[in-house]
Amino acid sequence: MIYLDNSATTKPYKEVLDSFVTVSSEYFGNPSSLHSFGGQAEKLLSQAREQTAKLLDVKANEIYFTSGGTESNNLAIKGAAYKNRNRGKHLITSSVEHPSVRLAMEQLEEEGFEITYLPVDGNGRVSAEELEQAIRKDTILVSIMLVNNEVGTIQPVKEIGEVLKRHSTVLFHVDAIQGVGKVPLHLHEYGIDFCSFSGHKFHALKGTGILYVRDGIGITPLFSGGNQERKLRSGTENVAGAVAIAKALRMTLAKSPDRIGAMREIQSMLRTELSKNEFIRINTPADHAAPHIINFSLKGIKSEVFVHALEKEKIFVSTTSACSSKKKSASSTLIAMGLPEEIAESAIRLSLSFNNTVQEAVETISVIENTVKQLERVMK
Structure with a gap:
């Protein structure tokens, strides 16, 4: 998992x-x-x-x-x-x-x-x-x-x-x-x-x-x-x-000095690799961003479908806030940032802890790429 x-x-x-x-x-x-x-x-x-x-x-x-x-x-x-x-x-x-x-x-x-x-x-x-x-x-x-x-x-x-x-x-x-x-x-x-x-x-x-x-x-x-x-x-x-x-x-505060750098490296890797995919738009800003969150949207793919597709591969992510993720509505945060509704409706959030590893990030990127390809074929 x-x-x-x-x-x-x-x-x-x-x-x-x-x-x-x-x-x-x-x-x-x-x-x-x-x-x-x-x-x-x-x-x-x-x-x-x-x-x-x-x-x-x-x-x-x-x-x-x-x-x-x-x-x-x-x-x-x-x-x-x-x-x-x-x-x-x-x-x-x-x-x-x-x-x-x-x-x-x-x-x-x-x-x-x-x-x-x-x-x-x-x-x-x-x-x-x-x-x-x-x-x-x-x-x-x-x-x-x-x-x-x-x-x-x-x-x-x-x-x-x-x-x-x-x-x-x-x-x-x-x-x-x-x-x-x-x-x-x-x-x-x-x-x-x-x-x-x-x-x-x-x-x-x-x-x-x-x-x-x-x-x-x-x-x-x-x-x-x-x-x-x-x-x-x-x-x-x-x-x-x-x-x-x-x-x-x-x-947590004791672990932070040693592990925050590794967390930032994983976040950077996720951002770099995901941004290469033409069907993915990164929503998390490049500057003034916390090191543990990457939010992206999927062009033409429903976020709930994507979450469940990753779940089948034992990778667990979310759509928006956990307090509102079961409501089928666009992200109010992304709307407030000026993004169109279709982008705000297809948002996915990856969020890290100090326990996540580079290898997990590599595997996640691979699964996401394959899942996007599969879902694109199905929705065409």
């Missing part, structure tokens, strides 16, 4: 699974309990929080554990909007955000907030200058992703942070879910107030996530309950999940 759908989800590290099982079976007490067994769980939770904070170069009280990227994005965006609605109801985002951001914004629109959706260029990037022009007196939040989950475009987060430092009342949220271990991110240096992470994108477990909230920033909780996570995220804490995500983050 060749697994090239790592932007949808990654295989958990064995060490992460082991730690989850150990904590779940031996330290299963409720961290809110007064007895010593609960105290052991609380200690593990605190250690996981401190380790995560150290890895992200922030304070422990700025780390909140969630159920994943969707919750982290919703908590940051809606929580910030509700908290600051008395001083403004204008938010800014891009036209290529993940559904968990876009639909959160749409819900806020229904509640009376006003959203500006910034356009992107042909590479899928927003302009920091256009963003600054969109800022108004009643703007309270900007939410821009670090890496686009469909085409891999890296947004100018650092530049946007510099812009927002000149507008100190505007809060800055970054969806960094696709960037962990692949694209450097400096939370304090970039002036980021909220940042979302999802464990299963970097070899932790599904149902685990992190939200960074800069110290001193107020946010309205979305859940009512037992006031866990310092009253921001009620619900009995997933101690084993927190320990597991901290371990996965440590392992």
